[in-house]
Amino acid sequence: MTAMVNGESSGGEGSGVGVRVNEVPESDWELWRDLRLEALADSPTAFGETLAMARTKTEEDWRSWWDGRPDAGPRYIASVDGSPAGMCSICFPEDHDRRPLLISMWTSPKARGRGVGRAMLDACVAYCRREGRPQFRLGVVDDNLSALRWYERYGFTLTGGSEPLFSDPSKLVLWMAVSLDSEAETEAAA
Numbered sequence: 001m002t003a004m005v006n007g008e009s010s011g012g013e014g015s016g017v018g019v020r021v022n023e024v025p026e027s028d029w030e031l032w033r034d035l036r037l038e039a040l041a042d043s044p045t046a047f048g049e050t051l052a053m054a055r056t057k058t059e060e061d062w063r064s065w066w067d068g069r070p071d072a073g074p075r076y077i078a079s080v081d082g083s084p085a086g087m088c089s090i091c092f093p094e095d096h097d098r099r100p101l102l103i104s105m106w107t108s109p110k111a112r113g114r115g116v117g118r119a120m121l122d123a124c125v126a127y128c129r130r131e132g133r134p135q136f137r138l139g140v141v142d143d144n145l146s147a148l149r150w151y152e153r154y155g156f157t158l159t160g161g162s163e164p165l166f167s168d169p170s171k172l173v174l175w176m177a178v179s180l181d182s183e184a185e186t187e188a189a190a
C-alpha cells in the first residue's frame, strides 16, 4: 500500500492505496473552504468552529491563513484516485507556546477506513520532524471517542489537559500529544 506526500511516497504502514497528500497553496483556498464547509456539515460536533461561523467568512478571511500569520502552519488535502477526500492543518497557537497543533482533521465519509487519515497524520508528523519539533499536539472533543481511540492507535496519549469547546462550552476539548524524539518515536509526551 502506498501513500504519496507531495509526490513522494510516505511509505507509512497502513496508508491507503492511491492516497496522495499535498500541501495546499493559497491559490487553492476555495478548495480548502469547500472541504471545510463539507466537514463542518458532516461532523458538526467534532470541531470548535460551527458551519454557521465558517459561512460568515469572507474570501479575505479564508486567504488570511497564507498571509504569514505566526499561528499558521501548512494545510494539507488528501486525494484518493485524484478526488479530494480529506483535510487537516497545523497551527502554532500562542496559548500552546507556538507548539505545533493539529486542527481540522477530517476524511470524507465515503473515503474513511482506507488510510487517508493516517496518511495525513504521517504528512504532519514528517513536517514536524523536518522542523525539529519534539512534540505534536491535538485537541479532541470528549465525546468523539472513535477519533480519540484512533489517535491513541497512532501513538498520541492524553496529556491530562483540557478546556471547554469554543462552539459548545458544555463539552471539553481533551489535549493529546505524541513525542517525536527519535528515541521515543511514537511514545506519548506528557
Ligand SMILES: CC(C)(COP(=O)(O)OP(=O)(O)OC[C@H]1O[C@@H](n2cnc3c(N)ncnc32)[C@H](O)[C@@H]1OP(=O)(O)O)[C@@H](O)C(=O)NCCC(=O)NCCS
Pocket (backbone or CB within 6 Å): 014, 043, 046, 047, 086, 105, 106, 107, 108, 111, 112, 113, 114, 115, 116, 117, 118, 119, 139, 140, 141, 144, 146, 147, 150, 153, 154
Ligand atoms: C477520524 C478520521 C479523520 C479518521 O479518518 P480515516 O481516513 O477513516 O482514517 P484511517 O483510514 O487512517 O483509519 C481509520 C481506522 O478505522 C478503521 N476502519 C475500518 N473500517 C472503517 C470505516 N468504514 N470507517 C472508518 N474507519 C474504519 C481503519 O482500519 C483504521 O484503523 P487503524 O486506526 O487501526 O489503522 C475520520 O473518521 C473523520 O473524519 N471523522 C469525523 C471528523 C473527526 O472526528 N475528526 C477528528 C477531529 S479531532
